[in-house]
Amino acid sequence: MINKKTSLVFGIAGGTGSGKTTVANYVLKTVGHEKIAFLPHDAYYRDQTDLTQEERAQVNFDHPSSLETELLIEHITKLRNQETIQLPTYDFKTHSRNQETITIHPQPIIVIEGILIFVEPNLRDLFDLKIYVDTDADIRFIRRLKRDIEERGRTTESVINQYLETVRPMHLEFVEPSKRYASVIIPEGGYNTVALDLIVARIEAMLQE
Numbered sequence: 001m002i003n004k005k006t007s008l009v010f011g012i013a014g015g016t017g018s019g020k021t022t023v024a025n026y027v028l029k030t031v032g033h034e035k036i037a038f039l040p041h042d043a044y045y046r047d048q049t050d051l052t053q054e055e056r057a058q059v060n061f062d063h064p065s066s067l068e069t070e071l072l073i074e075h076i077t078k079l080r081n082q083e084t085i086q087l088p089t090y091d092f093k094t095h096s097r098n099q100e101t102i103t104i105h106p107q108p109i110i111v112i113e114g115i116l117i118f119v120e121p122n123l124r125d126l127f128d129l130k131i132y133v134d135t136d137a138d139i140r141f142i143r144r145l146k147r148d149i150e151e152r153g154r155t156t157e158s159v160i161n162q163y164l165e166t167v168r169p170m171h172l173e174f175v176e177p178s179k180r181y182a183s184v185i186i187p188e189g190g191y192n193t194v195a196l197d198l199i200v201a202r203i204e205a206m207l208q209e
Contacts (some may be wrong), residue, residue, distance in 0.1 A: 006081065006082060006106070007037075007079060008108065008109050008203070008208045009109075009126050009129075010110070011111075011124070011131065012112070013113075013117050013178060013182070014135065015115060015171050015175050015176070016115055017135070017139070017141065017148065018134065018135040019135055020115075020133050021040075027199065029109060031109065031200060031204065033108050035207075037104050037105065037106065037107040037111070039075060039110065040112075040114060040120045041117050042114060044068045044069065044071055044072045045067055045068070045090045045095075046068050047096055047097035048075060049097075053094075054180055056094075061095075061166070062170035064120060064176075069122075072112070073123055076110060079106045080110070084103060084105050086101035086103060086104075087104050089168030093153045115175050116178070118178035119125045129203070131184050132179045132184070133186050134179065134185050135188060142161070144150045151185075
């Protein structure tokens with residue numbers, strides 16, 4: 001059984017390139033890294049090593065089935081029960097899970113970040129606070145294009161094709177509708193300093209409670 005009083009769990013969702021990581025980093029820096037266990041949903045992509053490179057490239061990584069959410073739920077449960085976990089790491093260039101893991105120790109706060117974290121009811125029900133970062137589609141696309149080229153070794157053409165074939169359709173089908181579950185919606189993400197300060201104040205108040 002999960003002891004909900006052990007740790008507070010906060011979810012930060014939003015479309016690709018919306019500024020989720022910026023918001024998460026602001027919370028980590030302001031509240032304190034030493035108080036937070038940070039679990040990005042991206043780390044839980046399913047291992048695709050049993051597929052050829054061509055088959056891996058065809059996987060819809062924007063569909064909920066591409067993520068091992070059941071393992072994330074298990075890890076949240078363990079952290080709340082004061083157990084250490086091994087966070088997976090993922091290689092986005094080869095679409096495979098690395099052998100190396102990151103040791104995460106229990107903390108007063110658990111922060112989960114990802115585009116699809118409000119889609120799965122079993123995961124969504126674990127959050128004490130649900131934050132949705134809402135940013136215009138054109139800004140999100142530009143940010144994703146820049147990130148995938150610079151950090152993930154992608155070509156401009158492949159990023160555009162993936163966006164049109166899976167990213168945009170899956171956003172409309174899964175991500176955007178999940179916004180209705182949010183406790184707080186932050187327009188313009190990390191640039192909205194007023195909203196960020198209010199979120200941090202709420203988190204600190206919940207910690208004191």
